[in-house]
Amino acid sequence: MSVFSLAAKRTCRGVSCLKITRYSVTNVENFHRRRNRCLQSHITNVTRLFSSHPHNSKVPEVATWELVPEDQLPPPAHIPTDLVDKLERLALVDFRTKQGLACLEKAIRFADQLHVVDTSGVEPMDSVLEDRALNLRDDAVMEGDCAEELLQLSKNTAEEYFVAPPGNIPLPKREERAALLKHSEL
Amino acid sequence: MPGPLSLRAPQQLVGVVGLEVHAQINSNTKLFSGSGVRFSAPPNSLVSPFDASLPGTLPVLNKRCVEAAVMTGLALNCTINRKSLFDRKHYFYADLPAGYQITQQRRPIAVDGMLTYSLLGGKKRSQVIRKTVSIKQIQLEQDSGKSLHDDLRSQTLIDLNRAGVGLMELVMEPDMSCGEEAAAAVRELQLILQALGTCQGNMSEGQLRVDANVSVHRPGEPLGVRTEVKNINSVRYLARAIDYEIQRQIGVLQRGEAVQNETRAYDSKSGFMPEPNLPPLIVYEDNASLPSGIDACQAVVVQKIREGLPELPSVKRDRLVQTYGILPEHSFTLVNEDGLVEYFEAVLKATKKEPRKVIGWVTNELVGHLKHQDMSVSQSPISPSALAELLELQETGHISSSVAKQVFQEMWRSSGRTALEIIQEQDLGLVSDTAQLHSICQKVVDSHPDEVRKVLNKLMGLVQKETKGRADPVLVRAILHEKTS
Numbered sequence: 001m002s003v004f005s006l007a008a009k010r011t012c013r014g015v016s017c018l019k020i021t022r023y024s025v026t027n028v029e030n031f032h033r034r035r036n037r038c039l040q041s042h043i044t045n046v047t048r049l050f051s052s053h054p055h056n057s058k059v060p061e062v063a064t065w066e067l068v069p070e071d072q073l074p075p076p077a078h079i080p081t082d083l084v085d086k087l088e089r090l091a092l093v094d095f096r097t098k099q100g101l102a103c104l105e106k107a108i109r110f111a112d113q114l115h116v117v118d119t120s121g122v123e124p125m126d127s128v129l130e131d132r133a134l135n136l137r138d139d140a141v142m143e144g145d146c147a148e149e150l151l152q153l154s155k156n157t158a159e160e161y162f163v164a165p166p167g168n169i170p171l172p173k174r175e176e177r178a179a180l181l182k183h184s185e186l
Numbered sequence: 187m188p189g190p191l192s193l194r195a196p197q198q199l200v201g202v203v204g205l206e207v208h209a210q211i212n213s214n215t216k217l218f219s220g221s222g223v224r225f226s227a228p229p230n231s232l233v234s235p236f237d238a239s240l241p242g243t244l245p246v247l248n249k250r251c252v253e254a255a256v257m258t259g260l261a262l263n264c265t266i267n268r269k270s271l272f273d274r275k276h277y278f279y280a281d282l283p284a285g286y287q288i289t290q291q292r293r294p295i296a297v298d299g300m301l302t303y304s305l306l307g308g309k310k311r312s313q314v315i316r317k318t319v320s321i322k323q324i325q326l327e328q329d330s331g332k333s334l335h336d337d338l339r340s341q342t343l344i345d346l347n348r349a350g351v352g353l354m355e356l357v358m359e360p361d362m363s364c365g366e367e368a369a370a371a372v373r374e375l376q377l378i379l380q381a382l383g384t385c386q387g388n389m390s391e392g393q394l395r396v397d398a399n400v401s402v403h404r405p406g407e408p409l410g411v412r413t414e415v416k417n418i419n420s421v422r423y424l425a426r427a428i429d430y431e432i433q434r435q436i437g438v439l440q441r442g443e444a445v446q447n448e449t450r451a452y453d454s455k456s457g458f459m460p461e462p463n464l465p466p467l468i469v470y471e472d473n474a475s476l477p478s479g480i481d482a483c484q485a486v487v488v489q490k491i492r493e494g495l496p497e498l499p500s501v502k503r504d505r506l507v508q509t510y511g512i513l514p515e516h517s518f519t520l521v522n523e524d525g526l527v528e529y530f531e532a533v534l535k536a537t538k539k540e541p542r543k544v545i546g547w548v549t550n551e552l553v554g555h556l557k558h559q560d561m562s563v564s565q566s567p568i569s570p571s572a573l574a575e576l577l578e579l580q581e582t583g584h585i586s587s588s589v590a591k592q593v594f595q596e597m598w599r600s601s602g603r604t605a606l607e608i609i610q611e612q613d614l615g616l617v618s619d620t621a622q623l624h625s626i627c628q629k630v631v632d633s634h635p636d637e638v639r640k641v642l643n644k645l646m647g648l649v650q651k652e653t654k655g656r657a658d659p660v661l662v663r664a665i666l667h668e669k670t671s
Contacts, residue, residue, distance in 0.1 A: 090457060092278060126271070126460030134465045136484050139213050139250035142220035143234035150230060150238050160229040161343035164280035166335065 068113045077108050197404045199439060201432035203368050204360030204412075205319075207375065208353050208395040209385040210329065211254045217328055217352035218245030218288065225391055229345040237350040239283035244463050251326060251352040252295070252486050254384040256469060258354055259296030259324050260492050261378055268471070270295040272326075272464045276457035280344050281331035288461055289355070294325030295467065301358070302500065303374035304518055305366065314514045319371050320359040329353050354385070360399065360409070364432065365425030372396055373421050373522065377499040390419045398424065400431045402439065410435070411445040502527075510534075510541035519549040525563035526553070529570050536574030539581050547577065551591070555598055567601035568594070576605035589614045642666055 079087075084096055095104065147160055156163040213223060219236040236243035259266050271293040274286040299321035307315040331349035333342045356375070362368045376394060379385040387394045396418055401410040415431050418424045435445050470476050472489040497505070503517040506527070512520075520526050530548045534541055552573070556566060576597065580590040589609075596608045609615055617623060631638055642663065649662050 086456075090276075127462045127465060129462075129465040132465045133480075133484065134467050135246060136249040136252065136486070137215075137220065137246045138483065139215050139248055140220070141215055141222040143236075144221035144232045146235075147228065147230040147233065150233055150235075153238075153240075158341075158343055160231075161334070161345055162230070162280075164333070164342045164344055166337070166340045166342055 068116050072116055073109070073112045074115055076105065076112075079104065079108075197406070199402045199404055199436045201363050201428070201435075202360045202401045202403060202409055203362040203364065203428055203432075204399040205356075205358040205362070205368060205371065206397045206399070207356040207358065207372070208329075208397075209258075209356065209375075209379055209387070210393045211251050211352035211354060212383060212385050212393075213248060213250040213254065213352055215248055215250075216350040217248055217251050217326065219350055220246075221350065223351050224347075227347055230347060232347040233349065237283075237346055239285075245288060245461075247464070247467065248352060249483070249486065252467065252469065253491060254352075254382075255295045255324060255326050255354050256486060256488055256491050257382050257495065258356075258379065258384050259299065260488070260495060261382055261498060262296075262299035262301055262321050262324070262356075264296035264299030264321060264324060266296050266469060266488050267293060268469060269293070270467045270469075272461035272467070274459050274461050276459070279330065279333075280342055281333045281346070281349065283331070283346065283349065286457075287328050287330065288464075289327035290325035291458055292460070294323045295469075296324040297322070299324070301371060301375060301378075303367075303371045305370050306515060306518060312515050314518050317362075317367060317370075319361040322357040322359055324357075325355050327353050327355055360401075365428035368396075368398060368428050369421050369425035372424060374499065376421070377521065381496055381498055381502075383496070389421065392419075396424055398428050398431075400428055400435065401445070402432055402435045410439075411447050413445065413447060510545070512541060512545045516545045516549050519553060520545075523553060523556075523563055529563050529566070532570035533574045533577070536571050537577050537581070539577050543581075544577060547573065547594075551594055568597050572597060572604060579605055579609065583616055583618065585609060585614060585616050589616070638670075642670070645670075 079101065084101070088094055088096070095101065151157045151160065151162070154162050210223075211217070215221060216223060216234075216237065219234045221232045221234045221237055224232060234243075236245065256266055270290055272288055273291045275289050275291065276286040278285060300318050301321055302316060302318050305315045305317065307313050329348050329351040331344055331346040333344055335342055358371065362371060372394075376387040376389075379387045379394070385393060389396070398415040398418075399412045400415055401412045403410045413431060413435070415424075415427050418427055438445050469486040469488055471487075473487060476485055476487070499521050503514070503521050506512060506517040506520060507514055520530055526548065529552070530541075530545070533544055533548065537544065552563075552566065552568070555561075556563065573594075576590060576593060579585050580587065585593065593605050593608050593614065596612075597603060597605060600608075645666050646659065646662060649657055649666070650659075
């Protein structure tokens with residue numbers, strides 16, 4: 001419940017404010033809707049009640065973060081059509097609607113805030129495990145021989161093979177796709 | 187007509203070849219899981235939940251694979267990176283269940299090496315020409331599964347037995363200029379890997395896969411557009427495929443067109459991210475640099491691996507030259523053909539003949555016949571002892587050299603028959619009976635008076651030349667007649 005009230009306390013500052021507040025409100029609403037249907041969310045809900053208990057709250061009463069002013073951010077990224085094409089090819093997701101592109105641009109803008117952090121003299125970290133020892137395994141056969149179990153997980157099998165669609169159907173070139181994606185606004 | 191002096195004649199277009207080699211590591215289990223590694227097994231029987239990319243599974247690095255990579259790096263004069271990192275390379279394909287391959291793109295285990303290989307060149311292909319190619323890096327990575335395309339039912343059948351098997355990717359710089367060089371480099375690499383035991387190097391079974399990057403340019407000018415030559419399963423075909431591609435590109439450019447490059451979607455260096463489930467891989471230089479309390483089975487020590495390196499092919503070649511007094515080109519052929527050194531040494535054991543006199547038979551006669559029928563040494567119809575017997579008969583004067591070659595041919599054709607049998611059967615024995623030879627010579631001289639006269643006249647002419655025409659012809663003829671009868 002305090003999540004709800006917290007959301008109400010936050011103010012929108014200017015155009016660059018993100019729609020976090022609305023998202024979290026919707027989320028909590030959905031939560032309550034699902035509560036009566038799903039056991040798991042009921043359990044989580046109970047846990048949430050505890051964590052939002054006034055004596056045990058891990059959630060601050062007031063927002064502790066600030067929006068970064070626009071002038072501190074690099075210029076907004078514009079995504080050229082070729083890049084959209086390449087991203088769609090890599091991710092296998094069609095997103096070239098106005099809404100899709102706007103969403104992508106906002107996501108990039110949100111990440112742009114990272115540029116404010118001073119990383120001079122700091123080695124990039126690519127894993128929280130970086131100072132742990134990498135465990136080496138002995139070269140002895142310990143696994144395998146469970147073809148039946150694995151094949152049962154697949155909807156489509158043939159004898160002892162997994163079945164997949166033919167080859168890798170290449171995405172058609174942009175010109176050809178224009179005809180296919182008539183709803184595209186590019 | 188020659189043009190202005192400032193214009194140089196345009197140089198010829200030459201080929202530029204770089205190689206990407208994927209060598210399957212010779213280990214019992216896969217790179218990150220404990221599933222077995224075997225060439226043929228029932229489909230999907232060598233697959234663990236991790237190999238099938240089921241949620242909740244994690245990679246655990248195989249120590250043997252690390253040792254194999256270090257050993258190979260040392261044999262190829264690389265710098266071993268004390269600390270190397272793992273990455274994920276993302277792309278979509280049905281035989282890559284995780285949607286990414288774990289590899290070492292950023293910081294691989296070994297870098298900056300060199301492979302020295304040799305070619306037989308020169309007019310008679312008897313000169314050993316040494317060449318080198320730089321090794322950019324050696325990285326550990328996962329193999330993918332196998333896909334079988336069923337066009338009839340418009341589907342692909344996936345077998346994940348090979349998914350996750352350890353590979354060493356060796357990147358060779360574009361220091362080669364033709365198919366022959368590339369083939370020789372690959373052959374040498376094959377011999378090295380087989381000597382080390384880190385890879386069995388069988389191209390037809392996919393244990394060694396070579397992709398060639400081919401372009402053409404004029405020396406001194408920037409490199410041309412590259413194309414890739416893939417799916418090659420023999421060293422011989424590699425040479426031909428590369429040369430064909432070089433010629434094709436030259437033809438394209440000479441027609442004024444441009445070489446087309448069809449890059450795969452995942453060729454652009456995107457889709458990489460660090461592998462978050464694996465800390466950096468640390469290898470230690472020697473026992474002294476091991477951290478205290480570390481378990482011995484958790485440490486890969488470079489010095490120990492270096493000390494345990496077996497005899498490499500180049501060292502073996504030099505040793506054979508030293509031991510047997512044979513020429514470098516002979517030693518090159520001996521080491522190049524599987525089983526030939528053993529064959530040669532077996533022949534030497536069974537004959538008193540000098541190695542220098544035996545080697546020609548092995549590298550010319552035997553290898554020549556084998557190559558002609560595309561056979562390996564193990565398939566030779568003439569065994570080392572049979573060849574030794576033939577050479578003994580020649581050495582002891584029972585047959586002449588030319589007859590020996592004839593007998594060799596006959597032995598090749600009718601496998602199992604000994605040299606002695608053939609010689610006796612066809613009466614090819616050397617005739618050394620003086621009396622017999624005397625009568626034969628007399629008979630020939632008597633029945634060919636014209637030939638005798640021609641020879642005498644020729645000798646006369648030579649004597650006159652020597653004496654500048656001052657010799658008494660009658661006297662000379664009498665002396666010569668006496669000398670030749």
